[in-house]
Amino acid sequence: MSPTREEIQELKSTLSITVVAKRLGLSIERGRFRCFFPERHAHGDRTPSVSINEEKGYFKCFVCNDVKGDVISLVQIALGVPFLEAVKWLKGDAPSIKRDTQQINIKKDIQNEKAEEHPKFFKEKILFDFLNLLSPIPLNKPAAWWLASRHIYKPVWDKVLLRLIDDYHRVSRELLAIHSLEDLQFAGLFNSQGNLRYGRHPLIIPYVDEQRRPFFFQARAIDKNVTPKELNFQGTIPFPYNKESLDGKEGTIYLCEGAIDTLTLLGHGFSAVGIPGANSFKPEWVKMFKNKKVILCLDNDVAGRAAEERITALFKEAGLETRSFGLLPEGEDINSWFSSH
Numbered sequence: 001m002s003p004t005r006e007e008i009q010e011l012k013s014t015l016s017i018t019v020v021a022k023r024l025g026l027s028i029e030r031g032r033f034r035c036f037f038p039e040r041h042a043h044g045d046r047t048p049s050v051s052i053n054e055e056k057g058y059f060k061c062f063v064c065n066d067v068k069g070d071v072i073s074l075v076q077i078a079l080g081v082p083f084l085e086a087v088k089w090l091k092g093d094a095p096s097i098k099r100d101t102q103q104i105n106i107k108k109d110i111q112n113e114k115a116e117e118h119p120k121f122f123k124e125k126i127l128f129d130f131l132n133l134l135s136p137i138p139l140n141k142p143a144a145w146w147l148a149s150r151h152i153y154k155p156v157w158d159k160v161l162l163r164l165i166d167d168y169h170r171v172s173r174e175l176l177a178i179h180s181l182e183d184l185q186f187a188g189l190f191n192s193q194g195n196l197r198y199g200r201h202p203l204i205i206p207y208v209d210e211q212r213r214p215f216f217f218q219a220r221a222i223d224k225n226v227t228p229k230e231l232n233f234q235g236t237i238p239f240p241y242n243k244e245s246l247d248g249k250e251g252t253i254y255l256c257e258g259a260i261d262t263l264t265l266l267g268h269g270f271s272a273v274g275i276p277g278a279n280s281f282k283p284e285w286v287k288m289f290k291n292k293k294v295i296l297c298l299d300n301d302v303a304g305r306a307a308e309e310r311i312t313a314l315f316k317e318a319g320l321e322t323r324s325f326g327l328l329p330e331g332e333d334i335n336s337w338f339s340s341h
């Protein structure tokens with residue numbers, strides 16, 4: 001006999017997904033286990049990529065879009081059985097995997113696991129989930145107009161994976177469905193009042209590595225009355241913006257202040273990378289510019305000129321030469337310069 005909707009609801013709400021996972025023979029370390037498809041992962045998923053949210057009864061692989069779901073999907077994937085089989089398996093095993101009997105132990109387990117959680121790894125997962133919920137830039141809408149006014153068009157924004165918080169409440173709700181508020185706050189996506197940040201900064205500019213994995217982002221306001229114009233994701237900036245251009249091949253590269261200036265240059269066919277602010281260039285980044293002739297085009301203001309001096313010295317120390325773009329009149333940045341030429 002088919003289970004009723006109520007029975008299924010009851011299974012989902014009473015069973016502990018952590019205990020079910022253990023019962024399925026999955027080895028859980030710090031709230032995660034290795035993916036069922038290790039061949040899709042670097043190093044065979046040696047660092048487990050599937051996270052479990054005990055509270056929401058949900059699991060999700062960081063890499064595989066099809067490895068996610070509730071306790072029933074978990075059984076389906078792990079045992080390779082259809083839905084009804086999975087329900088039957090769960091019902092048969094249910095008495096020993098009820099939440100109430102195990103809850104105290106599980107809570108303790110989870111708390112211990114959290115304390116030793118590797119914060120960087122954990123943040124990467126949350127960042128990945130966040131970006132997955134966002135929309136590409138829709139054409140003929142304010143964000144597209146705003147970008148076009150900066151000479152940034154669809155081929156560029158598609159290439160660099162620009163994203164938009166098109167529906168703040170939906171994104172907020174869906175994040176809360178897969179992560180606890182506490183985790184989201186810890187990762188810096190939610191504020192202490194329990195709200196998703198970036199309500200007024202809907203344009204999301206991800207910093208991705210060569211494999212298109214996001215490690216950082218900047219959120220940009222497109223309403224000119226909003227200050228500050230940009231908010232940074234909490235945490236360290238791992239590498240310059242548009243790192244992809246630092247490919248080790250011979251060539252010229254422009255180093256700009258801000259992701260938007262970088263995109264304007266890309267839109268004009270130049271090779272460019274960006275730093276989020278004049279002072280954010282890190283000495284250890286110099287070696288990423290191997291084989292590149294670097295042209296500095298920081299803003300022509302007090303901060304920009306000081307940064308240019310500092311960065312020039314860092315490159316010189318490493319035996320690399322830089323040139324200054326040198327065309328920007330006082331107070332102008334790349335964008336205002338292109339707009340007037």
Ligand SMILES: [Zn+2]
Pocket residue numbers: 035036037040041049061062063064067
């Ligand atoms: Zn996977």
